[in-house]
Amino acid sequence: MARVSSSIYTALSLLVGIFIGFSIATWLRAHLRICQKQEEILPKPPPNFDDLPPDKRLLFVGIMTAQKFLDTRALTVYQTWGQTIPGKLAFFSSQNSVSKYDIPIVPLERVTDHYPPQKKSFMMLKFMYDNYIDKFEWFMRADDDVYIKADVMEKFLRSVNSSTPLFMGQSGMGKKEELGQLGISSYENFCMGGPGMIFSRETLRRIAPHIQYCLTHLYSFHEDVEIGRCVRQFANISCTWNYEMLHILYHNTSSKADEKLSYIGNLYKDYVLRATSLHPFKVTPHMYRAHAFFDALHARDLRHATLQLTRDASDMDALLGDRRTDRGRLALHPGLSRAPPAGKYDTVAYDFISRSLYSEKNSNPKRGPETATRDALESVVMALMRDANAASRERGRVIDFKEVLYGYVGVDPPRGATWVVDVLMTYKKYAGRKMTVPVRRHVYLQQAFTDVQFREETREDGAEASEGATVSNAYKTLQESLGVGLNLAGGLGGGGGDAENGHEDWVRAKVVHFILPLAGRFATFQRFMNNFESVCLRNDEAVKLAVILFEHAADDAIGDTVALVGELRGRYPHHELAVVHAKGPFSRAPALEIGARQYGRDALLFFVDVDMHFDAAFLQRVRLNTVQSRSVYFPIVYSQFDPATVYADDAAPRDPLRVAEHTGYWRQFGFGIASMYHSDLRDAGGFDLSIVGWGKEDVDLFDKMVRGGNVTIHRAADPGIVHVYHRIECDAGLEPAQLAMCRGTRASTYGSQATLAATLYASPHLLDPVAAVPPAGDSEKA
Ligand SMILES: *[C@@H]1O[C@H](CO)[C@@H](O)[C@H](O)[C@H]1NC(C)=O
Ligand SMILES: *[C@@H]1O[C@H](CO)[C@@H](O)[C@H](O)[C@H]1NC(C)=O
Numbered sequence: 209m210a211r212v213s214s215s216i217y218t219a220l221s222l223l224v225g226i227f228i229g230f231s232i233a234t235w236l237r238a239h240l241r242i243c244q245k246q247e248e249i250l251p252k253p254p255p256n257f258d259d260l261p262p263d264k265r266l267l268f269v270g271i272m273t274a275q276k277f278l279d280t281r282a283l284t285v286y287q288t289w290g291q292t293i294p295g296k297l298a299f300f301s302s303q304n305s306v307s308k309y310d311i312p313i314v315p316l317e318r319v320t321d322h323y324p325p326q327k328k329s330f331m332m333l334k335f336m337y338d339n340y341i342d343k344f345e346w347f348m349r350a351d352d353d354v355y356i357k358a359d360v361m362e363k364f365l366r367s368v369n370s371s372t373p374l375f376m377g378q379s380g381m382g383k384k385e386e387l388g389q390l391g392i393s394s395y396e397n398f399c400m401g402g403p404g405m406i407f408s409r410e411t412l413r414r415i416a417p418h419i420q421y422c423l424t425h426l427y428s429f430h431e432d433v434e435i436g437r438c439v440r441q442f443a444n445i446s447c448t449w450n451y452e453m454l455h456i457l458y459h460n461t462s463s464k465a466d467e468k469l470s471y472i473g474n475l476y477k478d479y480v481l482r483a484t485s486l487h488p489f490k491v492t493p494h495m496y497r498a499h500a501f502f503d504a505l506h507a508r509d510l511r512h513a514t515l516q517l518t519r520d521a522s523d524m525d526a527l528l529g530d531r532r533t534d535r536g537r538l539a540l541h542p543g544l545s546r547a548p549p550a551g552k553y554d555t556v557a558y559d560f561i562s563r564s565l566y567s568e569k570n571s572n573p574k575r576g577p578e579t580a581t582r583d584a585l586e587s588v589v590m591a592l593m594r595d596a597n598a599a600s601r602e603r604g605r606v607i608d609f610k611e612v613l614y615g616y617v618g619v620d621p622p623r624g625a626t627w628v629v630d631v632l633m634t635y636k637k638y639a640g641r642k643m644t645v646p647v648r649r650h651v652y653l654q655q656a657f658t659d660v661q662f663r664e665e666t667r668e669d670g671a672e673a674s675e676g677a678t679v680s681n682a683y684k685t686l687q688e689s690l691g692v693g694l695n696l697a698g699g700l701g702g703g704g705g706d707a708e709n710g711h712e713d714w715v716r717a718k719v720v721h722f723i724l725p726l727a728g729r730f731a732t733f734q735r736f737m738n739n740f741e742s743v744c745l746r747n748d749e750a751v752k753l754a755v756i757l758f759e760h761a762a763d764d765a766i767g768d769t770v771a772l773v774g775e776l777r778g779r780y781p782h783h784e785l786a787v788v789h790a791k792g793p794f795s796r797a798p799a800l801e802i803g804a805r806q807y808g809r810d811a812l813l814f815f816v817d818v819d820m821h822f823d824a825a826f827l828q829r830v831r832l833n834t835v836q837s838r839s840v841y842f843p844i845v846y847s848q849f850d851p852a853t854v855y856a857d858d859a860a861p862r863d864p865l866r867v868a869e870h871t872g873y874w875r876q877f878g879f880g881i882a883s884m885y886h887s888d889l890r891d892a893g894g895f896d897l898s899i900v901g902w903g904k905e906d907v908d909l910f911d912k913m914v915r916g917g918n919v920t921i922h923r924a925a926d927p928g929i930v931h932v933y934h935r936i937e938c939d940a941g942l943e944p945a946q947l948a949m950c951r952g953t954r955a956s957t958y959g960s961q962a963t964l965a966a967t968l969y970a971s972p973h974l975l976d977p978v979a980a981v982p983p984a985g986d987s988e989k990a
């Protein structure tokens with residue numbers, strides 16, 4: 209019995225337990241739902257910023273934006289200059305505004321995004337006052353298309369007393385046609401909204417109690433005019449009349465239609481550098497670009513500081529007689545003297561700049577100065593003028609730049625770039641006896657080189673770059689490459705080393721489809737296949753080869769060619785090596801087109817010639833630089849001079865890939881060697897099959913790629929692929945003009961001008977037959 213009742217009791221208590229549990233759960237759920245609901249309705253309380261460090265208590269920036277700009281302009285501001293200000297910022301938008309991103313938004317109650325944003329602006333000021341009046345010294349109202357240079361702004365604000373009533377900005381008085389309609393009299397102004405307005409704490413304190421009044425006594429549709437009126441009425445001050453504000457808060461006064469174009473050009477301009485804020489940025493990428501630009505300037509200043517410290521340290525070493533540390537190149541003080549040149553190739557060749565640019569090294573020795581040279585000269589002049597005017601105020605004069613009459617620039621690796629500029633300026637004395645005179649100065653200026661610095665951020669496959677070994681290895685490779693001179697791409701392109709990381713494997717797995725047009729020339733083909741075998745087949749590289757073979761009347765080697773490919777196929781059965789027979793006379797465009805069509809749309813094609821010699825690093829660069837729908841690679845090939853001339857008195861072994869001053873030249877205007885995905889070739893329109901013979905088909909394809917615009921063209925000097933010298937045969941049966949042209953081309957492949965000159969100096973008798981004819985110089989003297 210007892211056992212039964214006890215079991216009933218257990219069952220009962222279980223039931224009760226279940227019931228109670230159930231009701232608690234229901235109650236809890238209902239209650240929680242209410243809590244959640246409340247959380248949804250209640251806006252998050254603004255952060256109180258109680259624990260801000262002192263250097264972050266200077267400025268609070270309120271940015272006026274709207275729901276539709278939160279994920280674009282607001283995000284951009286937050287990710288760029290928003291991270292750097294000496295204080296905090298928030299984005300003020302309409303009620304219920306939300307962003308996909310974690311940015312500080314204040315959705316103002318009962319405020320819409322309608323224009324004009326008068327209510328938004330006044331409510332923002334009230335919010336700043338209510339929450340932060342004691343937390344910050346300055347309050348700024350800014351638009352979402354302003355860029356603020358935080359460091360300059362900080363310097364500026366710390367120079368002004370925030371306990372005085374101040375209202376700073378670009379003062380406006382309204383447009384002409386609105387004169388008398390804004391409810392302000394002719395001597396009153398307001399701070400214009402766009403470039404930004406800055407309130408001292410005292411100003412905000414004075415107007416805050418009257419914001420409701422101001423908001424209900426509006427006289428115009430302009431938000432900035434109304435704020436100005438409120439400040440004048442209740443803080444008893446006007447917007448700063450200071451002309452200087454035009455520079456401090458810079459506004460690119462372009463027309464509405466051109467607004468999208470502001471800040472797209474060269475930013476290295478006086479007014480950009482001098483400004484505290486820049487306005488307007490209507491296109492977000494331009495703001496990221498400007499941010500990167502200012503970051504780069506900052507990095508430059510830091511490098512300069514490093515340089516000066518290194519020089520100081522080195523001077524100290526000298527004073528203390530300490531010779532243990534070699535501080536290298538960086539310790540060199542600027543100076544015009546250098547060690548005497550070691551030989552005739554060791555002199556520094558200067559470029560001459562006047563209206564044209566003259567340089568010894570360029571294939572086009574007289575030409576219009578390139579943008580890079582013009583920009584460099586401009587920055588030199590800016591540095592010069594800053595220096596000249598550094599003490600202007602003390603001396604009561606300013607010096608204005610007029611023009612550069614001419615200049616020289618030379619690059620001297622241990623020291624840097626040296627400029628010699630002849631400038632015309634105007635000297636204006638405004639203190640004491642006033643005068644304005646033109647002055648001309650010969651100026652020497654030196655830009656020091658610093659060490660190469662780089663950091664690997666992320667790898668192509670998205671994995672984090674491993675710190676330490678890889679980076680320092682890469683750095684070493686780069687330094688070594690710079691040391692030997694030209695092998696830069698070899699160090700950077702991933703040709704070297706660390707095969708243990710997955711990245712290398714992933715790229716190496718991309719199959720490169722070689723397409724080689726050929727007619728005759730069996731001996732050269734043998735050399736090509738030797739190179740192909742040792743670089744590709746023996747190392748089991750992922751490659752395929754299609755030889756597009758034409759008949760050649762003079763030297764029919766079809767049988768030998770087919771046999772050689774067949775023999776290699778036998779030895780390397782895993783590799784697809786094909787010979788495709790083509791009909792008709794040799795023509796490169798159809799040949800490459802036939803080759804391309806052997807493979808699918810997703811094949812990485814590499815168009816090559818039988819005269820080429822390449823290495824494994826080059827093959828890897830082809831894979832790295834060719835990305836489907838993204839990038840095609842047109843390497844600039846190094847072309848050998850005649851080894852008989854180059855190595856005339858040199859018994860050293862001839863490395864076919866040797867790139868040096870006088871062994872060859874870069875084929876800047878050759879576009880025949882290229883790699884691209886088949887789909888990108890098709891999208892660009894393929895080869896022009898109407899082009900017969902050699903030449904032009906490559907330029908045509910390059911042009912199409914440029915015009916197509918969808919893929920990036922990667923073009924760079926590549927030391928891993930060389931055009932091996934062969935004598936150009938000129939058929940004596942050619943037209944005289946063509947024959948002369950052919951011989952001219954042949955002559956240009958004999959050797960560099962310096963080599964040819966040296967040959968002549970060494971063997972003056974070569975000139976003997978010419979001596980019979982009066983030399984050109986003599987007739988000029990006569
Ligand atoms: C700033 O201005 C206030 C009020 O005008 C004044 O009392 C204070 O001394 C000033 N501070 C400085 C550092 O000049
Ligand atoms: C406002 O400033 C003017 C001139 O600075 C002064 O004469 C006037 O008394 C001030 N008014 C108030 C209310 O402070």
Ligand SMILES: *[C@@H]1O[C@H](CO)[C@@H](O)[C@H](O)[C@H]1NC(C)=O
Pocket residue numbers: 460461462463466467469470471472473475477480
């Ligand atoms: C200002 O805008 C104009 C276009 O209206 C442009 O030509 C100029 O380069 C701009 N200035 C800057 C610094 O971008």
Ligand SMILES: *[C@@H]1O[C@H](CO)[C@@H](O)[C@H](O)[C@H]1NC(C)=O
Pocket residue numbers: 891892916918
């Ligand atoms: C270029 O790219 C766009 C967007 O990916 C695509 O719609 C267009 O068809 C491409 N044009 C060509 C010629 O490939």
